[in-house]
Amino acid sequence: MINVYNTMSREKEELVIDNNVIKLFVCGPTVYDYSHIGHARTYISFDVIVRYLKHKGYSVFYLQNITDIDDKIINRAKERNVDPLELSHKFEEEYLKDMQLLNVTNVNFYARATEHMQAIINQIQTLMDKGYAYDTPTGVYFDVSKFEGFAKLSNRKLDDLQNVRISVDSTKKDPKDFALWKKQDEEPYWDSPWGKGRPGWHIEDTAITETYFGPQYNIHGGGLDLIFPHHDAEIAQMEAASGKEPLVEYWMHTGFLNVRGEKMSKSLGNFITIKELLKDYSPETYRFFVLSTHYRSPIDFSDEILKQAENSLNRIRNTGKLLLDYYNSEDIADSNEETVVEDLNNFKDEFFSAMDNDFNTPIALSSLFDYTHKLNKSIASCIISKDTTLEIIDTLKTIENILGIDILVEDSVGSDLSNDILSILTDVREKLRAKKDWDLADKIRDDLSQLDISLEDK
Template sequence: MNAGVTEWHRCTAADRDTWVRIPAPAFMQIYNTMTQTKEEFSPIHENRVNLFVCGPTVYDHAHIGHARTYIAFDVVARYLRFKGFSVFYLQNITDLDDKILNRAEELGIDPLELARRFEKEYHKDMEALGVRSVNFHARATEHIDAIIDQIGVLIDKGFAYVTDNGVYFDESKFEDFGKLSHQRLDDLTHHRIEPDPLKRNPGDFALWKKREDPPAWDSPWGKGRPGWHIEDTAITSEYFGAQYDIHGGAKDLIFPHHEAEIAQMESASGKKPMVNYWMHTGFLNVKEEKMSKSLGNFITIREMLERCSPAVFRLFILSTHYRSPIDYSEEALEQAASSFERIRGAVETVRLLMREVEQGSTHEDSDFRAKVLDARNNFFRAMDDDFNTPLALSVVFDLIRDLNRYTMENTLSIQTLDVLNRFFTELETIFGFEFGVSRGDEEMVDKLLNIVMCIRDEHRAKGEWEKSDWIRDELKNIGVIVEDSANKSRYRVIRRN
């Protein structure tokens, strides 16, 4: 396999030093939840990677726990692509679920209308956070035929059975049930399922629920809707086949959801393993407590972005390893904001110096240039070690410290500035940062936007709706979303760090 990051190596010519690009080894390790060890990454199809991450159930606004998972896998996909892999990143959209049905009933609207509304809001949130690496979002309701086909195969092979209430998977027929969560079948006492006296085993889960009320679809077992677990395996089977490279999601999905996926797919296909690498993100807690609406610490992505820029939140997330728990607090965000300004300040300094230094000028700073290259190589070693973003960031901060000390008494050559700039550009690409706007510029933009909003409010107060709508539409074209309510209007920037 040719995939690999690029290292810069010194090449001495007769009268000058040049720096040439040499492909680095493609070796990297991923921690596999299934084996509980780090394993060398080797895709099924050479340098093509099929990645699936469980998407949202779209019945409400996405919260910062979702953001933690999706930012982590955004960086995974970005880094794999940077390494030279061709990544097909697939994410499902659960647009049919009891939570959606219950919320729609509360609001008195059609469930699919509700799902489309919050799916749209989810995409807005991901765009604002810079999560743009997903190739395709597959809605469950658009894959009903694939779901029905897979259920039929499971019935024919004896892994599923039909009752008056629907179709169930018989977990006793799958000997490996519990292998991902490392639990024995006898010890599994909790399932996210509905009790049903017609089931053979308490842990059997629904593949198809017989229902007459809409939304419902015709099937060989009666009108109804699919269960939660079967949606994902039907979707991945359609796009990836029976086996693929990486399956990701939050830690709380390991059981029962991912266990059920394994049982369904491996039973239907007869091929093992369904997935070569299982990756799971740790919990995001708020003040050391798991986030939940009942505790009053539930924070949506929309609410978080009112007090924190997307880039700062990304840095906050990436400062902790994706498998470790992370504690959200205002203090942590302030620290992340300070850290991001350190990086951005260094980037701006390097790019300013590049504009000022004459191309023909030379300085003897090869020792410091070698230090930059060592830092870059250490950055990629950290990323190759199970996407160790906190270690990679520590390398960046150490380099910035050394850069600040060096430039206090020395001048950088254009060659070294170029190497620094290339490294910072790679950092932008992999971590999804953009360093183009300083904090002072950001404050000026906010002041200007507030002036524009005041002018728009005056037009609204006078009933000058055409002018008001024109300002709203023009702001939207530059990435500023205006949200009107009965009492006030506010704006939200979706294309800014």
């Protein structure tokens, strides 16, 4: 049984899905620039969620939109004197390359807004016919006063709403009304019953999800910053158009990403693209960093924390190499010591219980880290049988697939300097033992043990 935190109810709920088929939609990027590490945080999180749902036996259709026409795209294209669609499709291609590098591979289909224009126009027409939308000289707008319960996801009252991210337009009946269609004569534009123009931001998502999922589906995901007004607008549009509710059974949102405690922005000089990140850190290190914090919690980026994540992952991978070497060695035990199977079973219970509890990856990783510490000692003591070693390898392969991170590696990871330092420490310890300075020699051994390095005196 999986429990999922539902933003709509503000509670954890049991995930109940008919026929084990999940329709999942996550808001994709507006492709006017290179994608940043905040995007990566959200898409890595949902990639792992999908991986785990598949592990539990669900069939998942994961749909993501690509906003390839928008004010930001048009303005950036004007700055560069290029065609807006040429610009957006260039950055879409770069975004997909970034996702591939980060091993975000479980999206089944990326749907461009511009390739679903007729579906967008049809949905706007439905809202017009039902009296939820009206036409003005500047565009077609959704009348929020006609939809009872507007902003129910963000839990805001209509009378208290401020004009957050909603444009001021004197032709609108109410400043809170939002655009479904923006009229314009400047390229690029599309023909519609209301004149030339292009869609508003919110309508593309519901037109796309209705095309592939129908008026209702299982899970909608995105960043916390999208709840209002974007996701509130989606609910109003689709439920008004279809007459069915709820639009979505489970709403899931990732927390904010900050850089050294501050919101990431170009004005603060702390804006980091995925491409810039991957110049200094491996994709696996960033995945490990992201998964070390719960997807709903805020996450703070810094070089120090990334280095810690890198070191932690390297220690786990070194255990993976030791395990493979042990399996192929002649020193493998004929039978297990009693604690070996118990440690493995406890680890599996802790890892999968954490993932069942709203995909709690930091607890799951903590259980993995603790287990590799015990596993190192068992390998060093040669107390694991070949059959159990193979079972451990199979378990770690399963976890690799869930996390999207390689654990079982053929080569040791870490710098040569670390190995040199270890060699110096062991030499010093041997000299201390020769001088019968047992206390200091034991302290070195015990401290190394805390780093998952086992020394055996022979």
